[in-house]
Amino acid sequence: MAQSVIKVVDVKKSFGAVKALKGVSLEIAPGEIHCLAGENGCGKSTLIKIISGVHAPDSGHIEFGDKIYTKISPIEAIMNGVQVIYQDFSIFPNLTVMENIVFNSELKDRRKLVNWKRFRRIAEQAVDRIGFKVDLNARVGDLPVADKQLVAICRALMFNAKLIIMDEPTTALTKKEVNALFKIIMSLKEQGIAILFVSHKLNEVFEISERFTILRNGEKIITGNTSELDDKKFTYYMTGREFEDLRFKPKNVSDEPLLEVENLGLTGYFHDVSFSLKRGEILGITGLLGSGRTELALSLFGISPADQGKIRIKGQEVVIDSVASAMKHNIGYVPEDRLSEGLFLPQSIADNIVISELENISSKSGVIDKKKRRSEIEKWVKELGVATNNPNNACNTLSGGNQQKVVLAKWLSRNLDILILNGPTVGVDIGAKHDIHAILQNLAHEGLGIIIISDDLPEILQNSSKIIIMKNGTVVAELNPEEIVENQLSEYMMGGNE
Amino acid sequence: MMGKKMKGLLSKHEFYISLVIVLLCIMIEIRSGQFFTPNNLVDLSSALIVPGLFAIGAFMVIVSGGIDVSFPALASLSVYATTRILTDINYKGGILLPIVMVLVFGALLGAFNGFFIAKLKLPTMIITLGTSSVFKGIMQGVLNSTQIPNIPEGMKNFGTAALFVAKNEQLGLTSRMPVAVLVLIVAIGLAFFVLRYTMFGRAIYAIGGNETSAYRAGFNVGRTKFILYVIVGAVSSLAGLIRTCMMGQMHPTNMLGMEMMIIAGVVLGGVAITGGDGTLTGCMLGTILIVMVQNSLILLGVPTYWQEFFLGALIIVGTGISAMQVLRNRKRLVSKKLGEESS
Known part of the structure; x- marks a missing residue:
């Protein structure tokens, strides 16, 4: 191996009694694309923070070429060519593209005054380097997510970067944008820049990286070539558990449809959407971001009511014009962004579970029955396997997967007929993802009608009894998951513009 | 090209607030015929000095x-401490x-604010509510403040010194333009320079936009905030001194309660209360509007007790418009995105 860009040797780090890293080593060569994977809490972010100088390791050291550091400051990390692109991109939404790009280097040069001409010159060079076409005077907050990320990349390249760490860079991107990003990563590689790519999306790991490292519970499980990796092994290394693919086989399907949608539309978002859902079925809806899939879900839940077409529930035509009316018809919705729309994060797990069934657990005068409340909470924590020793802890102490279970509990406690889930496992660990899939399949067997909206194609294929694909605001195909494979799905989604 | 410029203008908050100011001017002029008289304009400018200086400070804090x-x-x-010491030593x-x-x-007092805000990282509203009480307590308790009717001659002279005198021939009224107006002009100029052409000024915007990002980019967030509150303390105290000089006496409780009106003016000028957004021009226009409503409604024949009502209405309408603009922008972004995906 050629002289490496960075060598991390036997680094250990504890926070109080928690051992975040128990002796991890990592070596990356120039121009190498290295994938770092692992479940939440495995020590990924701690490792990144140690490399970028935010945390000091308890023992072990970091080598940049001949220089050996037992502890590194953020500025030293930058001087050695390390740049981090955080998940939130660390941008200033209120400022222009130009300022966002130039600030770091101006601060590094300890400049006190602003020279707008120099700002523009530097920014122009930076965007040219990756061929990024953008108005330098545009407010970054007004740009699409993918452009925000490119701004962050341009900024990272300002410092003669040798290693760029990208923390889950594809989370908020559409397929098309991911491809564009990968092209840029490849061109950086050609310039000899190494990329440490943090992701737990399998297909991306396979597509982009040459080597990978997987951490679990603060230990390095394995480093190797991506070509020797497959699905099963990847999941096993990440979780230490073997999972069987539980393909959904509907039983107990009702004869009568539970929900029928006829030519439903919302001007400007989607139109002519028709489908039906029976008890015991799971309907998978997929499509690119902006295909109208999210808006369809929002309409069915009354957040942005449809203005065309009909909705029938159990054969009766109904009007869903508010969340209250959707809830009256026993419809539940698990939103895309559970953090801001699905949960009261600082509140306790217990309160989050009972929030939507308050009327059931309180007396006529509106006083909450403590016994009922406790038994409800115990029941759901147990039934869904929420990993907590005290339901009075705040919800934000849970991992993504467990938070999602709390969102589910909140709805299930209401005796729903129809449950709509938008991106049910976004940002959830593989282990928890399997648990959630199992829960959903069980619910369907118990007689719930479920709609899953997701762009995670394996998830849709594995869990649906019927799939509809949306594109440009309408349904382009209705498919049976038994008869198709993943590639066909994405062909329909991207499909030639006939 | 012209169209693009027009569109840029129409999306600017400053344009609308200028429009409201012009309309109000015309309304007052039609009703009273006294608005565009030299002495009224001078009176207005003179009334703007103190709120204008306060507003600069409040503006920078809100942007951060x-x-x-x-x-x-x-x-x-x-100001009380200064006046007390100076009168005592004659x-x-x-x-x-x-x-x-x-x-x-x-x-020094600003540093007191800044210390707690930069070091303890508590919400600024809570800290300044607390220090506000502390400052009042020191003044009224420790210094046992009372009205000082005879302030030093030098201060009084500064308050009455006129740059020029404007006359209203019709009514025979004269108004003096105080020299202190120069302080406001210089302060605006300095604030503009600092906010636009120094890294310190850009740091204020950056911190208001995203504090974590500012920290990661290498801004010294704590030091910037500390210096900011020191500056605001100094500027506000200078405003207080000018007010005392212009009144010719020191009234310790006279300025208390002005904060809401000043903050309202800044917000009315399109400065986002959530931080990071807003211009000095907008801030000054908002303050001008508030001062005009306070000073000129009398000319319209509106009883003084209605002033509060109009101020309140203005704030609701003003902030409502900017809230609607935000919504509209968001909608436009969504439809743009939809368009991109389908193309």
Whole structure:
């Protein structure tokens, strides 16, 4: 191996009694694309923070070429060519593209005054380097997510970067944008820049990286070539558990449809959407971001009511014009962004579970029955396997997967007929993802009608009894998951513009 | 090209607030015929000095993502201390020493705010509510403040010194343009320069936009905030001194309660209360509007007790418009995105 860009040797780090890293080593060569994977809490972010100088390791050291550091400051990390692109991109939404790009280097040069001409010159060079076409005077907050990320990349390249760490860079991107990003990563590689790519999306790991490292519970499980990796092994290394693919086989399907949608539309978002859902079925809806899939879900839940077409529930035509009316018809919705729309994060797990069934657990005068409340909470924590020793802890102490279970509990406690889930496992660990899939399949067997909206194609294929694909605001195909494979799905989604 | 410029103008908050100001001017002129008289304009400018200086401070704090409700109490304390000391030693000199003293006191008290805000990282509203009470307590308890009817000669002279005198031939009224208006003009110029052409100024915007990002980019967030509150303390105290000089007496509680009106003016000028967004021009226009409503409704024949009502209505409408603009922009972004995906 050629002289490496960075060598991390036997680094250990504890926070109080928690051992975040128990002796991890990592070596990356120039121009190498290295994938770092692992479940939440495995020590990924701690490792990144140690490399970028935010945390000091308890023992072990970091080598940049001949220089050996037992502890590194953020500025030293930058001087050695390390740049981090955080998940939130660390941008200033209120400022222009130009300022966002130039600030770091101006601060590094300890400049006190602003020279707008120099700002523009530097920014122009930076965007040219990756061929990024953008108005330098545009407010970054007004740009699409993918452009925000490119701004962050341009900024990272300002410092003669040798290693760029990208923390889950594809989370908020559409397929098309991911491809564009990968092209840029490849061109950086050609310039000899190494990329440490943090992701737990399998297909991306396979597509982009040459080597990978997987951490679990603060230990390095394995480093190797991506070509020797497959699905099963990847999941096993990440979780230490073997999972069987539980393909959904509907039983107990009702004869009568539970929900029928006829030519439903919302001007400007989607139109002519028709489908039906029976008890015991799971309907998978997929499509690119902006295909109208999210808006369809929002309409069915009354957040942005449809203005065309009909909705029938159990054969009766109904009007869903508010969340209250959707809830009256026993419809539940698990939103895309559970953090801001699905949960009261600082509140306790217990309160989050009972929030939507308050009327059931309180007396006529509106006083909450403590016994009922406790038994409800115990029941759901147990039934869904929420990993907590005290339901009075705040919800934000849970991992993504467990938070999602709390969102589910909140709805299930209401005796729903129809449950709509938008991106049910976004940002959830593989282990928890399997648990959630199992829960959903069980619910369907118990007689719930479920709609899953997701762009995670394996998830849709594995869990649906019927799939509809949306594109440009309408349904382009209705498919049976038994008869198709993943590639066909994405062909329909991207499909030639006939 | 022209179209693009027009569109840029129409999306600017400053354009709408200027429009409201012009309309209000015309309305008052039609009703009273007295608005565009030289003495009224001079009176207005003179009434703008103190709120204008306060507004500059409040504006910078709001842009940084904070909110300061302590500046009237802070100014009262530093001006009271200055005036008390100078009268006790029977000071006979010019305005220079009082200005220096009040700036030093203001900076010290501002540093008190800044220390807690930068070090303890508590919400600025809570801290400044607290320090506001502390400042009032020191003034009224420790210093046992009472009205000082005879302020030093130098201060009084500064307050009455006129740059020029405007006459209203029709009514035979004269109004003096105070020399202190120069302080406001210089302060606006300095604030503009600092906010636009220094890294410190850009840091204020950056912190207001995203504090974590600012920290990661290498801005010294704590130091920037500390310096900011020191500056605001000094500027506010200078405003207080000017007010005292212009009134010719020191009234310790006279300025208390002004904070809400000043903050309202800044917000009315399109400065986002959540931080990071807003221009000095907008801030000054908002303050002008508030001062006009306070001073000129009398000319319209509106009883003074209706002033509060109009101020309140103005704030609701003004902030409502900017809230609607935000919504509209968001919608446009969504439809743009839809368009991109389908193309």
